[in-house]
Amino acid sequence: MSLSQADVLAGLKEIVVEVAGIPAESIELDKNFTTDLEVDSLSMVEVVVAAEERFGVKIPDDAVEGLVTVGDAVNFIVDAAK
Amino acid sequence: MSRRRVVVTGLGATTPIGGDVTSSWSALLAGTSGVRSLTEEWAQTIPVHFAARVAVEPSEQMERVELRRLDRSEQFALIASREAWKDAGSPELDKERLGVVIASGIGGVTTLLDQYDIYKEKGARLVSPHTVPMLMPNGPAANVGLELQARAGVHTPVSACASGAEAIGYAFDMIRNDRADIVVSGGVEAAVHALPMAAFAAMKALSTRNDEPQRASRPYDLHRDGFVLGEGGGILVLEEYEHAKARGATIYCEIAGQGLSSDGYHIAAPDPDGAGVQRAVKFALRDSGLTTKDIVHLNAHATSTPAGDIAEANALRAALGADADHVAVSATKSMTGHLLGGAGAIESVFIVKTLQDRLAPPTINIEDLDPAVTVDVVRDKPRALPAGDIAALNDSFGFGGHNVVLVFKSI
Numbered sequence: 001m002s003l004s005q006a007d008v009l010a011g012l013k014e015i016v017v018e019v020a021g022i023p024a025e026s027i028e029l030d031k032n033f034t035t036d037l038e039v040d041s042l043s044m045v046e047v048v049v050a051a052e053e054r055f056g057v058k059i060p061d062d063a064v065e066g067l068v069t070v071g072d073a074v075n076f077i078v079d080a081a082k
Numbered sequence: 083m084s085r086r087r088v089v090v091t092g093l094g095a096t097t098p099i100g101g102d103v104t105s106s107w108s109a110l111l112a113g114t115s116g117v118r119s120l121t122e123e124w125a126q127t128i129p130v131h132f133a134a135r136v137a138v139e140p141s142e143q144m145e146r147v148e149l150r151r152l153d154r155s156e157q158f159a160l161i162a163s164r165e166a167w168k169d170a171g172s173p174e175l176d177k178e179r180l181g182v183v184i185a186s187g188i189g190g191v192t193t194l195l196d197q198y199d200i201y202k203e204k205g206a207r208l209v210s211p212h213t214v215p216m217l218m219p220n221g222p223a224a225n226v227g228l229e230l231q232a233r234a235g236v237h238t239p240v241s242a243c244a245s246g247a248e249a250i251g252y253a254f255d256m257i258r259n260d261r262a263d264i265v266v267s268g269g270v271e272a273a274v275h276a277l278p279m280a281a282f283a284a285m286k287a288l289s290t291r292n293d294e295p296q297r298a299s300r301p302y303d304l305h306r307d308g309f310v311l312g313e314g315g316g317i318l319v320l321e322e323y324e325h326a327k328a329r330g331a332t333i334y335c336e337i338a339g340q341g342l343s344s345d346g347y348h349i350a351a352p353d354p355d356g357a358g359v360q361r362a363v364k365f366a367l368r369d370s371g372l373t374t375k376d377i378v379h380l381n382a383h384a385t386s387t388p389a390g391d392i393a394e395a396n397a398l399r400a401a402l403g404a405d406a407d408h409v410a411v412s413a414t415k416s417m418t419g420h421l422l423g424g425a426g427a428i429e430s431v432f433i434v435k436t437l438q439d440r441l442a443p444p445t446i447n448i449e450d451l452d453p454a455v456t457v458d459v460v461r462d463k464p465r466a467l468p469a470g471d472i473a474a475l476n477d478s479f480g481f482g483g484h485n486v487v488l489v490f491k492s493i
Contacts (some may be wrong), residue, residue, distance in 0.1 A: 021147025043151075045211035 003055060003081045008074045015050045016070075019043050029071035037070075047073075057081050088257045089493060090334040091326050092170025092319030094162035094268075095431050098312050098418050101138030102165055106428075107435045109137075110443045111464050115296040115417050117310050124276040129283045132295035133274045134312035134419030151212050152225065153190035154272035158315035158424070159222030160229065163266055167230065170319040171331055173264060181234040181262040182227040183253040184317070185245035185269040187423030187480070189219030192275045222270050222315075234262040240423070242480030243383075245269050246316065247426025247488055251340040253320050254488075263325045269427035270315030279311060285350065289386060299420075300447035301384035301391050301413035302455045309385040312419025316428035335437045338473065338491040339370025345483030352390050356397025358485045359477065363401035366475065366487035374405035376491075378467050379442050379474035380457075381429040384413035385420045392454050394477070399456040409475075410442040410465050411457045417446055426478035426486060433474050433490050440467040 013027045020039050033039040039047060044067075048059050051073070057080040059067075067073045093103045098116025100106030109116075116134040125131045140157035141149060149157060163184075193216040201209050215221055220238035227236035235256065239248040246269020253267030273279075282288045289308040291298035299310040326333055343365065345358040353359075367373060380398065384391045391413075399406050414432055421428055436442055441464045448461050473491040 019147075019150075021145060042211040042215075049207060 003078055005074055005078055008055065008077045009070070011054050012051060012070065012073060015047055015054065019046045019050065027070060029069065029074060031070050032068055033070065051077060055081060086258050086260060087323035088254050088320050088337045089323050089326050090318050090337065090434050091321045091331040092166040093334070093431050093434060094164065094166030094169060094317040095315065095428055096136050096138065096158050096161045097314040097316070097428055098134035099137055101136070101143065103431060103435070105137070107432070110414060110417055110432060111441065113417065113444050113446045113462060115446065116312065117295045117298060117419055119295050128276055128280045129290050130279055130288045131292045132298065132310065133279070134310055135274055136314045151216070153193045153216040153221055155186050155190055155270045156216065156222045156225045158270040158272060158313070159184050159226050159317070162268065162270070162315045162317040163226045163229070166266065166317040166319050170321070173329060173331070175264055177231045178233045179263040180230060180232040181253065181256050181265040182223050182230065182232045182236045183239070183249045183256065183265055183267045184223035184226055185239050185249035185423050186219050186222055187240070187242050187245050187271055188273050188278065190217035190221055191273050191278055193217045195275060195277055226266060230266065232266070241484035241486070242482055243420070243422050243425055244478040244480035244484040244486045245423035245426070247430065247476055247478035247486040248484070250318060250320070250337070250427065250430055250488060251342065251486060254337050254340055257320055257322050263322045265320045266317060267320055268315060268317035269424045271422040271424040272313050273422060274311060274313050282311065287387065297447050299386045299416050301382070301386045301416050301445060302452055302459050303448045304450040304452045306386045306388060306391065308387055309415065310419035312421045313424070314421055314428065315424045316431040318427070318430055318434065333493055334434045336491045336493045337488065338372060339366050339489040341366030341369060341487040343485045345485065347483055350481045352393040352479065353483070354389070354393050356393045356400065358483060359394060359397035359479065360401040362477070362485040362487040363398065363475070366489050370473070370489040370491065372473050372489060372491070374402045376471070376473045377402065377405065377409055377475055378472045379433070379436055380409050380411045381433050381436070381474070381476050382411050382413045383477050383479050385415055392452065394479070395455050395457045406457055409458060410460045410467065412443045412460045413445040414443055426476060429478070430476050430488060430490070433476050436467070437472065437474060437490060437492050440469070441465070442467055
């Protein structure tokens with residue numbers, strides 16, 4: 001199954017809105033989870049688990065460190081779903 | 083150096099009879115019961131089908147994202163602390179002189195049980211990463227400490243149903259001992275859930291008056307049959323007297339002393355002689371420099387259990403002697419139910435309001451006063467307290483044989 005970048009971004013926005021309470025319009029590809037969106041390490045675990053469920057992909061713990069921006073996460077999920 | 087005095091400069095509460103101090107206090111004076119039948123399905127699976135839930139749900143008082151990261155007990159702590167801090171005038175101070183002491187009897191028990199359900203149904207991967215900060219009993223204190231950036235120390239004494247009073251006493255000592263100038267203190271509880279209720283019911287500690295929930299909490303009534311579980315919390319901002327005066331704070335009253343003791347008798351049953359309670363009252367009076375003659379009001383622990391209410395009343399009569407005749411005794415659990423670790427805290431909030439308004443709240447639901455009750459109970463309607471310098475006691479007792487007595491004095 002392949003996913004488009006736009007689909008993944010839309011889905012990820014919903015997850016981050018739910019987990020971190022951030023307005024959807026402020027969630028863009030270049031935003032840093034920690035410094036821009038204030039998603040702390042515990043909330044990031046929630047985002048990852050919710051993304052795995054939603055997109056049917058595996059995001060291993062050692063990959064999570066590399067997901068610095070929303071764009072990093074979108075690209076990882078798009079690649080993982082190919 | 084003269085002894086550092088401690089005053090109350092802010093109050094906050096969320097209780098079964100009101101979402102803040104003002105609404106809770108007026109409901110209390112009006113004799114309103116906060117007890118309701120539970121509508122959850124599980125309620126029919128346990129012997130007790132009612133409890134005293136908070137009057138205003140946290141979802142009406144907090145943002146959704148905060149709610150999902152906080153146990154219900156932590157939500158109560160933040161709601162009441164925000165009210166209390168604002169009431170104190172949101173004081174500016176060196177955060178290294180600001181402390182927090184907030185207790186809970188059981189901690190985040192609903193989080194623990196809900197997450198265990200998720201683990202069993204969906205597996206370890208779906209267990210929330212927020213579980214530990216939500217279930218730890220120091221979570222309410224820690225979250226308030228974080229919000230206020232308190233750096234003098236954040237603490238959580240745990241002594242079952244004496245926890246809330248013990249927290250206030252600990253905060254009182256922090257200021258007296260010059261560790262802090264302001265301490266946000268109190269207690270919270272959020273244990274309305276099938277398991278804790280089934281467990282209290284297994285001890286035969288809860289009232290089973292399922293056909294008349296609002297009449298179930300009846301301290302000192304001949305036909306009382308156990309306590310009613312309540313939830314919520316109360317917070318007091320304690321402040322060093324000179325510090326409060328210097329910033330022009332509104333001062334409600336003084337905390338004049340505390341007395342602590344333990345029964346060494348039984349893990350759950352009260353000592354029928356109440357020797358431990360008597361010692362705590364004596365220590366508290368000695369600590370405060372007051373005598374039995376100064377005490378005009380007691381907000382009693384009186385949970386509506388057959389053994390507890392009488393043991394407490396006898397102990398107070400023994401400790402206060404003939405001076406017990408001029409002590410107006412109020413059992414506000416008749417309206418709020420029993421908030422466990424939050425009880426001593428909301429009752430301390432009520433005492434502060436009692437001293438402010440010079441009005442002792444009523445005890446409701448006494449149809450036949452138990453003839454064994456040896457103290458003067460305020461029934462049905464509030465009672466005016468005398469003018470001049472007056473003082474009042476809060477006593478709280480916890481499973482394990484913990485006894486805490488606090489002395490509040492008009493200023």
